[in-house]
Amino acid sequence: MFxxxxxxxxxxxxxxxxxxxxxxxxxxxxxIGVVDTISYPTAMLVTITLWLAVAPLxxxxxKHK
Numbered sequence: 001m002f003x004x005x006x007x008x009x010x011x012x013x014x015x016x017x018x019x020x021x022x023x024x025x026x027x028x029x030x031x032i033g034v035v036d037t038i039s040y041p042t043a044m045l046v047t048i049t050l051w052l053a054v055a056p057l058x059x060x061x062x063k064h065k
Contacts, residue, residue, distance in 0.1 A: 014051065018044040 022043035029036050038046070 014044075014047060017051075018047045021047055 018040065022038060022040050025038050025043065026036055029038075
């Protein structure tokens with residue numbers, strides 16, 4: 001039951017992370033030489049990709065403790 005509520009608690013964090021990524025992309029993009037602006041849906045795609053890449057690492061770390 002706790003796992004279900006953990007997923008629900010992560011949903012606002014996902015949208016907030018996407019918004020922050022979109023806002024800060026203009027600062028980071030010129031330094032790495034890519035497009036200056038991204039849309040909110042693109043920021044969501046990048047955020048979910050990063051979350052899916054990091055989630056297994058976090059799960060493995062939690063399992064070993």
